[in-house]
Amino acid sequence: MIFVIAANELRRMFYSPLAWFILAMLLLIEGLLFLVFIETFLTQVQPRFAGIDGAPGVTDSVISPLFLWAGVLMLGVMPLLTMRLFSEERARQTLVLLRSAPLSTTQMVLGKFFGLLGFILAMLALILLMPLALAPFTSLDWGKLLSGALGLFLLSASFGAAGLYLSTLTAQPTIAAVSSFGLLLFLVVLYLSGSSPGTASELFVYLSHFGHFIAFLEGLFDTRHLSYYLLFIAAFLILAVRRLDNETLNR
Amino acid sequence: MTDELVKAEGLYRYYGPHCAVANLDLSLHRGEVLGLLGPNGAGKSSTLQMLTGNLAPSAGRIRINGEDLLDEPRKAKRHIGYLPEQPPLYRDLTVREYLRYCARLHAVPGREVQSAVDQACARCGLKTVSRRLIGHLSKGYQQRVGIAQAIIHRPAVIVLDEPTVGLDPLQIQEIRRLIQELASEHGVILSTHILPEVQSVCSRVQIVHHGRTVFSALLSELDRNASGAVLARFANPPAVEVLQQLEGVREVEVLADGHIRLVPHAKMALAEGIAEQAVAHGWRLQELLTEQANLERIFTDVVYHERNAATAPEATQEKALS
Incomplete structure (x- = not known):
């Protein structure tokens, strides 16, 4: 049942021009960045480190920044994708369809979330094509590539879970988008203030997404970072379920 | 399988301090069309939302086809098809895609989805538009898609909230005919504030005012008592x-x-x-x-009685016949 909703959600995303525009813009920007990083690598990094053992390779100087930037772009992209999940249903009064069907609220929320994950996977697959295009010509650090991709996936999924919750709060997609963008930016600010010299705060860095994302980009697969994302996602999904359940009680 | 499809007892619903539904009982048997009648804001929609599990009652019990809606919502909801006031349509899907999704949501087994969609399309006269986008259809067709959505899983109980609002007279007739057809296999609950609608399709009428049942009778009895x-x-x-x-x-x-x-x-x-x-x-x-069964008279009496308590009965009669 969850997958029925997820499939429908994914299909409807691709029916809207928004999804295609987002994919197009994302690829355009990532493509340009990719070129810039390669250019820098070829003209500046490679000549300097040629022949030195343990020097940063192509994975470090091209792929990791590419993923990092993809994560930054997701700050803008995910709110646009999540804003319609529940607020549009509410604005169009289509939530009744799911509510009257023999479904639990958890199934409803998970269905929507998995649909979103499907879209994230599609974006990730397209972004991954760029580093893969390098594979025939150089040796890539596959471990780092995979951990970076996993990190990007978890980062986007956690953005998505937060956006999903915020979209259950309002009937106006724009408000949902703006508020989730605000929340995500706030977490970035936490990271910046937590990691800036002088005011460094372990807690702030821990709370923000990017602290954990960077570990993944460095090729560090640590269950602590994994569990941060899983907890973050679970927390917001549970909040969404509670919020929707509450609504039938006191509207 | 019991013959009593819906049994709701002592329903209450508060919105903050405001009481929208108070101690309402409701029952529906197979083959019956129950007309829930009342002025705007009488609590009809709230009642229907509670019966379909969209709104939790503040107090009371609801059994759908023998399953308790509050204890076993997922089991009970299998037996309900609901068309809310605003049909829940995804405007970016075609009629066929949408109905297929609805069938899957209502746990119609994969093999039967196709035939369920075909049947619902045929019953609601949607065959010619089944490949068009719902957003491009006229209001009348959208309303029919809404009804198709409510009957696709062949539920025992069909709940329709003001199904003919905003339709032209011809479409209204078609929808009424469809409702009568549906009543032969299912139980139908219909809310409306249009009196002739009740007279033409319902077998029983329940008038709700200020969230209470103020009148309930079989239409055949009404005719006999006329x-x-x-x-x-x-x-x-x-x-x-x-x-x-x-x-x-x-x-x-x-x-x-x-x-x-x-x-x-x-x-x-x-x-x-x-x-x-x-x-x-x-x-x-x-x-x-x-003179027709005097539903209009009864309605005016019970609903306007308190408002016009001071004025003479002739005044209400005039209103009834105007």
Whole structure:
């Protein structure tokens, strides 16, 4: 049942021009960045480190920044994708369809979330094509590539879970988008203030997404970072379920 | 399988301090069309939302086809098809895609989805538009898609909230015909504030006002209890006393709009006698009709009674007939 909703959600995303525009813009920007990083690598990094053992390779100087930037772009992209999940249903009064069907609220929320994950996977697959295009010509650090991709996936999924919750709060997609963008930016600010010299705060860095994302980009697969994302996602999904359940009680 | 499809007892619903539904009982049997009637804001929609699990009642019990809606919502919801006031349509899907999704949501097994969609399309007259986008359809067709959505999983109970609002007269007729058809296999609950609608499709009527049931009866009983009164209009009307003397007439009343209302003794048929007398005495009969089951009168009485308690009963009668 969850997958029925997820499939429908994914299909409807691709029916809207928004999804295609987002994919197009994302690829355009990532493509340009990719070129810039390669250019820098070829003209500046490679000549300097040629022949030195343990020097940063192509994975470090091209792929990791590419993923990092993809994560930054997701700050803008995910709110646009999540804003319609529940607020549009509410604005169009289509939530009744799911509510009257023999479904639990958890199934409803998970269905929507998995649909979103499907879209994230599609974006990730397209972004991954760029580093893969390098594979025939150089040796890539596959471990780092995979951990970076996993990190990007978890980062986007956690953005998505937060956006999903915020979209259950309002009937106006724009408000949902703006508020989730605000929340995500706030977490970035936490990271910046937590990691800036002088005011460094372990807690702030821990709370923000990017602290954990960077570990993944460095090729560090640590269950602590994994569990941060899983907890973050679970927390917001549970909040969404509670919020929707509450609504039938006191509207 | 019980014969009683819906049984709701002692439903209450508060919105903050405001009580929208108070101690409402409701039941529905197989093959019945129950008309839930009431003025705007009477609590009809809230009641239907509670029956379909979209709104939790503040107190009370609801059983759908023997399953408790509050304890086992997922089991109970299998037996309900619901068309809310605003049909829940995804405008970016085609009719067929949408109905297929609805069928899957309602746990129609994969193999039967196709035939369920075909059947629902056929019943609701959607065959010609089944490949069009819902957003491009007219209001009447969208309403039919909404109904198709409610019947696709062949639920025992179909709940329709004001299904004919905003449709043109022809579409209204079609939808009413469809509802009557559905009633042969399912139980239907229908909310409306249009009186003729109840008279034309419902087998039982329940009038709700301020969240309470103020009247409930079978329409067949209403017909039987109808006074059998006749309304007549003459170009050259005789004196009231003359009419009073006619055979079988118990009561004569001149209404404000010029009609004369004649009430018979014990359900005698008056029309024929009046027509004969009119011809014989040159009263020049212009119009002669038997008064319908007086739902309108009952509705006006129970709903406006408290509001117009001060004014004389004639005033309410005028309103009923205007």
